[in-house]
Amino acid sequence: MATNISRKDFIRNSVYTSLGLGIAPTLLSQTAHAESGVSSALAGTTTRLKNVRLETGFEYEGDEVVATKTDLFLVEITDGKFSAILPNNPQAKAIDAKGLLMLPSFKDMHIHLDKTNYGGPWKAARRRTNGVKGMIALEQQILPEMLKTSTDHALKMIELLQSCGSGFARSHVNIEPTSKLDSLKHLQIALDNKKNSFGAELVAFPQHGLFYTDSLPWMNEAAKMDIDFIGGVDPYTVDGDIAKPMDTIVKLALDNNKGIDIHLHESGESGLKTVEYLIDRVNENPVLKGKTFLSHCYILGKLEKVRQEEIADKLAQAQIGIMSAIPFGGLIMPIPTLYKYGVVVGTGNDSIIDHWNTWGTGSVLQKANLMAQLYGYSTEFYLNRALKLATYNILPLTDKGQQQWPKKDDVANAVLVQASCSAEAVSRISPVKSLLHQGNIVF
């Protein structure tokens, strides 16, 4: 699932390659601005990069991984895919990657590209009153003004993500009576503008409640449009009921052949009931397996260890993923337990600068670093594995140290990082020097 390219990416890529272009002409000029100093030497549909550092295995002392082995390679990319991984040739006529480490490009799996102050003047979040409902009232006031700049701000935010190594985002997009479908339409303009350099999937997000405000008619409309997931938010707190909004979300997803990604901040009994309710619905409708997600899902952090394990097992069986922020403070999410049971875990910046908070840096590598700090992933092996939070589960090496990325015919989505190995990149949040999206150098 993690390695599948989305339908939109596939279409974008096909359109692109059918034009016979190996790199977008508009991107050539951007390439020159890349800080890496990587120069553009592209011809035809094949791009070649020399002096590319790739991980090749682990070095052991006894049974302990003490270092990561790397080597330099010549990498060929044809029509957006890796076409050959060859021994390095410093004399080759190719773009010089200068020994930078190539890793799978990063994915921001939870962000709101449609409503942000990023790109505008600094503004801290206001004091909160009346919980989520207070925030809904605030949004009803400020969204009409924010929509005026939302396309421009989304473009700037996408550029920030690219500069931090993300070539893909799953963005929630407000669908409610205040924004109607405008938030979605404005974001689609931005994404269309970036379609050759950035991939995205969209969650139609009834932020103001499906029934608390009259959002269902707009959600029905949005579900027929070019979105990928049906969203939701705290059914019990916002809509006053679990079954009715959850059944509506499930029906919208099934009727329109979409996935599901629900914001769940509720950390008490209603939160647990909502998780269990969703697990049951997905088991009844196996077509939803592998494409249903809970974002945040803070309740998991509040459960006793035994209960955490039980729910993690059930989530894994139902193939429901968790899109987790990495919260510090009083709440610690049981991410190691989720991994232990094989639950798909992703993360994102959520907010960069908006009225919810202003803490997102744009980097999901930083989230992997936070995870490593929080759970004590301090050794070479655990730091190496922690990279998967940034890449959404694609890693250059297997647990045993076998090389598994990049392989011939993999889509050429990659970053060049100033680090000697993944463990260093995670531990030091090493600088991203270049981003390749479907073979195009876009940063």
Ligand SMILES: [Zn+2]
């Ligand atoms: Zn969110």
